[in-house]
Amino acid sequence: MPKVRPLTQRQREEQAIQMEIQRASQLVLNAAREKRGREDKTYAQVARDIGVCPNTFLKWRGGKLPDASFGGVIAACARMGYRLTLEPFPFCQ
Numbered sequence: 228m229p230k231v232r233p234l235t236q237r238q239r240e241e242q243a244i245q246m247e248i249q250r251a252s253q254l255v256l257n258a259a260r261e262k263r264g265r266e267d268k269t270y271a272q273v274a275r276d277i278g279v280c281p282n283t284f285l286k287w288r289g290g291k292l293p294d295a296s297f298g299g300v301i302a303a304c305a306r307m308g309y310r311l312t313l314e315p316f317p318f319c320q
Contacts, residue, residue, distance in 0.1 A: 247316065252292040255300060258307050259284075277303040 234242070263273045274284035279299065287295060304311055 243317075248293050252287075255292060255304060256288060258304070258309055262307050277306040279303060 259270075259273055259277065262268075262276070263270060266273075268276070270284060270288070271281040274281045277284075279287075283295075286292075292300070301311060
């Protein structure tokens, strides 16, 4: 049976950062879904409302939100009525 090495501190930090990226992306997409449901709109209509083209929003929904421009995501959040806030992250203190 092969030996299993524990993750290094750096690997644990990278893993935590990737999980945080996924968590934040999911929050943004959940906000868009809630807006869609509240206002009874299509995803294309929601995309236009938040200032992105429908194809961009489709890419975001397909997992490409972490690759989006930071300013674009903040602007989309603001147009949905949300503000991003920063709080301490345990691995980077």
